[in-house]
Amino acid sequence: MANEKVLVIGSGPAGLSATKELRNMGVDVVLVEKEAYLGGTPKKLKYSLLFPELRPATEVLDPMIKSVEDSKPKIYMESIIDGVKAEDKGFTVSIKDKSGKVTTEKVNAIIAASGFEHFDSRRKYEYGYGIIPNIYQISDIERMLSENKLVTTKGTPPKRVAILLCVGSRDATVGNTYCSRVCCAVSTKQAMEIKERVPDAVVHIYYMDIRTYGLMEDKLYWKSQLEYRVGYIRGRISEFMRGPNDTVIIKGEDTMNLNRALVIPYDMVILANGMELGLGSKQVAKALGLDLEEHGFVRPLDPDRLPVQSTRKGIFLAGAITGPKTISDSITEGYAAAMKAYEYVTKGVWEESDFAKKAIEVKSH
Numbered sequence: 001m002a003n004e005k006v007l008v009i010g011s012g013p014a015g016l017s018a019t020k021e022l023r024n025m026g027v028d029v030v031l032v033e034k035e036a037y038l039g040g041t042p043k044k045l046k047y048s049l050l051f052p053e054l055r056p057a058t059e060v061l062d063p064m065i066k067s068v069e070d071s072k073p074k075i076y077m078e079s080i081i082d083g084v085k086a087e088d089k090g091f092t093v094s095i096k097d098k099s100g101k102v103t104t105e106k107v108n109a110i111i112a113a114s115g116f117e118h119f120d121s122r123r124k125y126e127y128g129y130g131i132i133p134n135i136y137q138i139s140d141i142e143r144m145l146s147e148n149k150l151v152t153t154k155g156t157p158p159k160r161v162a163i164l165l166c167v168g169s170r171d172a173t174v175g176n177t178y179c180s181r182v183c184c185a186v187s188t189k190q191a192m193e194i195k196e197r198v199p200d201a202v203v204h205i206y207y208m209d210i211r212t213y214g215l216m217e218d219k220l221y222w223k224s225q226l227e228y229r230v231g232y233i234r235g236r237i238s239e240f241m242r243g244p245n246d247t248v249i250i251k252g253e254d255t256m257n258l259n260r261a262l263v264i265p266y267d268m269v270i271l272a273n274g275m276e277l278g279l280g281s282k283q284v285a286k287a288l289g290l291d292l293e294e295h296g297f298v299r300p301l302d303p304d305r306l307p308v309q310s311t312r313k314g315i316f317l318a319g320a321i322t323g324p325k326t327i328s329d330s331i332t333e334g335y336a337a338a339m340k341a342y343e344y345v346t347k348g349v350w351e352e353s354d355f356a357k358k359a360i361e362v363k364s365h
Contacts, residue, residue: 004345007107012040013327014319015113016064017334023071025342030105032076038065040115048145051189052219081287108345109314111337116320117278119168121271128240134248137273138186153246157198158268163187165207169274178295180274181324184211187272188220195228204231275324297323302353308337311356316341
């Protein structure tokens with residue numbers, strides 16, 4: 001092996017694990033991150049505890065960041081991919097930094113791991129986010145929990161909390177018909193954290209379905225009810241209204257109990273906003289010339305057999321760029337993308353599949 005070099009775009013869990021693995025295998029890595037720090041969205045939004053083990057996010061992320069820094073890849077911070085030109089033995093990549101300076105790097109392969117963004121709840125105006133006090137998104141609550149500042153606008157801990165699932169997910173009115181996969185688990189975890197900090201608080205989760213799949217069913221769903229006394233209400237919420245003393249009044253119906261009307265005041269409402277590709281990854285996809293699938297995420301070459309290969313030879317994918325993922329899934333995909341990239345740059349291995357081509361043909365007919 002001589003002078004093989006791989007570009008990794010994004011330093012979230014997937015990009016960190018890909019970088020770490022490639023450096024362990026002796027491959028030179030150019031890491032490009034648009035923010036001024038490593039760690040991606042979990043670091044940016046100051047995630048509190050991770051589900052299902054309820055361990056601090058820093059316990060998982062910080063050792064990964066340190067490991068990557070110690071392995072000394074070439075890192076471009078506050079930078080984006082400005083353009084990519086394919087060549088015989090790889091790509092010439094233009095990298096633009098915050099000041100507008102453009103640098104080029106020659107690499108043999110690319111791993112796109114630029115992640116996701118949370119759905120902006122302001123697009124569901126009927127829920128009053130950004131208008132009515134004491135309505136937050138789960139991404140806001142993560143920061144409040146990690147900073148130990150879970151209080152209402154009056155500066156007091158909330159005694160009545162409602163969490164509404166599927167905000168921006170499974171919702172055709174905003175164009176997102178897919179499930180964001182992690183919101184049920186994150187919301188349940190947040191409900192348990194709130195009960196830990198405010199034991200006498202009443203916490204209700206409003207849901208269509210609960211999707212705490214796999215081992216999370218026991219560790220979160222049942223545990224939250226049996227040990228933390230979190231209440232689950234299957235209901236359809238139509239709107240939130242500002243109540244007296246900055247309370248938030250929920251209006252809707254309980255669909256489990258004869259569709260009875262709900263008009264209930266809370267001190268705090270949390271909107272479980274889902275995941276989208278986001279502008280950053282859309283820019284990456286455009287710069288790399290990658291295909292998007294019908295939900296707006298980047299299309300893998302074959303989602304079942306080759307989930308970390310893109311539709312463009314020499315470019316690999318990892319993490320939430322291809323759809324909603326947990327942090328552990330993203331880390332796993334980072335390792336997988338690193339292994340596939342290693343095989344590609346050292347042995348020229350690139351497996352073929354006509355799945356993406358067939359999917360496009362079926363859609364066009």
